[in-house]
Amino acid sequence: MRPLEGVRVADLSRVLAGPLCTMVLADLGADVVKVERPGVGDETRSWGPPFVGEDAAYFLSVNRGKRSVELDLKAEEGSRAARELILRSDVLVENFRPGTMERLGLDPESLRAEHPGLVVCSITAMGERADPRAAGYDLVMQAMTGLMSVTGPAGGEPTKVGVALLDVIAGLYAATGIAAALRERERTGRGRHVSVSLFDAGVAALVNQAANHLLGQEVPGPMGNAHPNIAPYESLRARGGPLVLAAANDGLFARACEVLGRPALPADPRFARNADRVRNRTALRAVLEEALATRTPDEWVRRLIEVGVPAAPVRDLAAVFGSEEGRAAIQDIEDPVRGLLRLVRSPILIDGADPTATRPPPLLGEHTHELEEGS
Numbered sequence: 001m002r003p004l005e006g007v008r009v010a011d012l013s014r015v016l017a018g019p020l021c022t023m024v025l026a027d028l029g030a031d032v033v034k035v036e037r038p039g040v041g042d043e044t045r046s047w048g049p050p051f052v053g054e055d056a057a058y059f060l061s062v063n064r065g066k067r068s069v070e071l072d073l074k075a076e077e078g079s080r081a082a083r084e085l086i087l088r089s090d091v092l093v094e095n096f097r098p099g100t101m102e103r104l105g106l107d108p109e110s111l112r113a114e115h116p117g118l119v120v121c122s123i124t125a126m127g128e129r130a131d132p133r134a135a136g137y138d139l140v141m142q143a144m145t146g147l148m149s150v151t152g153p154a155g156g157e158p159t160k161v162g163v164a165l166l167d168v169i170a171g172l173y174a175a176t177g178i179a180a181a182l183r184e185r186e187r188t189g190r191g192r193h194v195s196v197s198l199f200d201a202g203v204a205a206l207v208n209q210a211a212n213h214l215l216g217q218e219v220p221g222p223m224g225n226a227h228p229n230i231a232p233y234e235s236l237r238a239r240g241g242p243l244v245l246a247a248a249n250d251g252l253f254a255r256a257c258e259v260l261g262r263p264a265l266p267a268d269p270r271f272a273r274n275a276d277r278v279r280n281r282t283a284l285r286a287v288l289e290e291a292l293a294t295r296t297p298d299e300w301v302r303r304l305i306e307v308g309v310p311a312a313p314v315r316d317l318a319a320v321f322g323s324e325e326g327r328a329a330i331q332d333i334e335d336p337v338r339g340l341l342r343l344v345r346s347p348i349l350i351d352g353a354d355p356t357a358t359r360p361p362p363l364l365g366e367h368t369h370e371l372e373e374g375s
Helices: 016-027 057-061 076-087 108-114 137-147 165-188 198-204 208-215 252-258 274-277 281-290 297-306 317-322 323-328 368-372
Strands: 008-012 033-038 066-070 089-092 119-124 193-196 233-238 241-246 309-311 330-335 339-344
Touching: 008 076, 016 066, 016 089, 016 165, 016 241, 033 076, 033 309, 057 339, 066 368, 076 108, 089 165, 108 119, 119 165, 137 165, 137 198, 165 198, 165 233, 193 198, 233 281, 241 297, 252 274, 252 297, 252 368, 274 281, 297 309, 317 323, 323 330
Parallel strands: 008 033, 008 089, 033 066, 089 119, 119 193
Antiparallel strands: 233 241, 241 309, 330 339
């Protein structure tokens, strides 16, 4: 049995943060029933190319292991069916704008009045106190939270991260909150209302950058691939291309200098301690890249790893999934309609095993008849 076997989740969410949250729950054994708009479904079904069959790869990436039912929540019949599903479930996940659930007759308070054990999770843009018109799009939140202000080349324009990272982080926070509420329900018999906003999750994700400002009164800006608090901890140019060097303490820095043929650098007062290296990072980078220019990135990475210094080549996704560890991160799921689907497996291993469900991402409305039959 998987950890959440026997838990049913009514999933009224769409796009990314909510669906990623419910996919994590499905991976861990929950029966997730995804409620979608008739004839349209989750909008990410159309967010392509690429497509596999009628569905975009985007949709397929975060909806494995679920069932799909089509319900028009704005119609009385659809709203009633959704309510029945929710009242037979352990968890409700929704990411509508504040006030929408009330207008649909599915407000969490009345649901929990009928079903005290129901765990409700609401994922919003800015929280319940925000303007209800606020749209929870990751790009908007990357701008609003300041993440874009610390991303991109030094002196360049603010830049978004290359994936919808704040949606992912919010989804993981939501799954954590749901798991905690289910654990508490075992003791009390009562559910909780878990709320996660993309804004709050995004600000929390700033971690050391936020602390640098709140405690150090700094206003950090973009630094390319450099780290605001550690040096050298960045990408550096070798012969023919870049590599990443993460000499995050004095010992690792000394070992890296030995490998690079610059054993005297740790004795240089400019570079003796991490704080010195951070203050003199421009000079340090010049010295390191002069040494690195004599060999290729792969040669240096191999030598650095041999002495325990964290280093890596800068890969594209073809190289990632062509590697041994990248191939191990792929899960092959047989889909009777779409054929073999190669997706990224759950990163959660339990007793060394991957608990991921083998049910493929659902076709739109594929399981509506099961809901009508009460299953």
